[in-house]
Amino acid sequence: MRLYIYEHCPFCLRARMIAGFKNLAIQYSVIMEGDEETPIKLVGKKTLPILQRADGQYMTESLDIVSYLDDWSDPKYAVNHVDEAIGAWAKEHSDTIVKLIVPRFTQSDFKEISTLEARQAFVARETQAFGPLTALLDQTPEYIAQINPALEQLDPLLAAHTDIDKTDFIIFPLLRSLSIVKDAVFGAETKRYMNRIATAAKVDLLTDQAI
Ligand SMILES: N[C@@H](CCC(=O)N[C@@H](CS)C(=O)NCC(=O)O)C(=O)O
CATH class of the missing domain: 1.20.1050.10 (Glutathione S-transferase Yfyf (Class Pi); Chain A, domain 2)
Structure with missing residues (x-):
């Protein structure tokens, strides 16, 4: 799997957090600011984070990416309601x-x-x-x-x-x-x-x- 991010981006950080908590083997690609071409080529719009899944599909919503990666293995982290x-x-x-x-x-x-x-x-x-x-x-x-x-x-x-x-x-x-x-x-x-x-x-x- 590959995660496309900006290092500063708080939404991208959500996906990085779940990958880190779970020690997932994820490759990271930092997209340069101004590079519209890469995200548009991948998902048709300029947005980050983007997860390229093992099945080749792409996901773009940070909390959906968190849930998807959390479901990957135990233990689960993105559980309970937000305090x-x-x-x-x-x-x-x-x-x-x-x-x-x-x-x-x-x-x-x-x-x-x-x-x-x-x-x-x-x-x-x-x-x-x-x-x-x-x-x-x-x-x-x-x-x-x-x-x-x-x-x-x-x-x-x-x-x-x-x-x-x-x-x-x-x-x-x-x-x-x-x-x-x-x-x-x-x-x-x-x-x-x-x-x-x-x-x-x-x-x-x-x-x-x-x-
Ligand atoms: N709802 C999205 C919001 C993500 C978002 O706003 N990402 C910013 C980067 S911090 C973005 O894509 N900005 C558009 C751009 O880079 O032009 C999510 O939670 O994943």
Whole structure:
């Protein structure tokens, strides 16, 4: 099986997580930003993640890919319902998180933007979606004033969440993305949670390149 991803992409991370939890033998292909041809050739549209299954079929919806790979073998990880309070937290704050992470992602070190052309394509794609990225960066203090108190509220919720289940495919990609934001303050339980899941899923946090 082969998984086509962007390294920065929180949706792609869901698929990487289940592959990591289950130690699945998956080949990875990082698609360059601006490369429309490859995904369109595979699935007829520009979207990631894409899973090329062993039977030759393709899947494009991240949570469907998670379920498909989870069904592959025991133990199962994408089980139970999403924790209600953590799911509500994710829904309420994902907008603010996206506004913090998008301009920083465009300045960071990911394989899909390792050429000038690809980085420019990424900036163009995100500018089209969010408007001028410098304006988003300038609003950092406002977004931080929203997200840091929210992270304090999240800390006890994560302390009580000790298993791996569907909840993690919702909350961890947001937190891994947020780890690129230098001024985001994570509580002790949240840090512990992020390290636990990153280790189990064999994925990186972005703390080293936080801006
Ligand atoms: N619903 C999709 C959303 C995936 C998604 O939005 N992926 C982004 C990459 S982060 C994408 O494909 N963007 C279009 C593009 O690259 O132009 C899923 O969960 O798989």
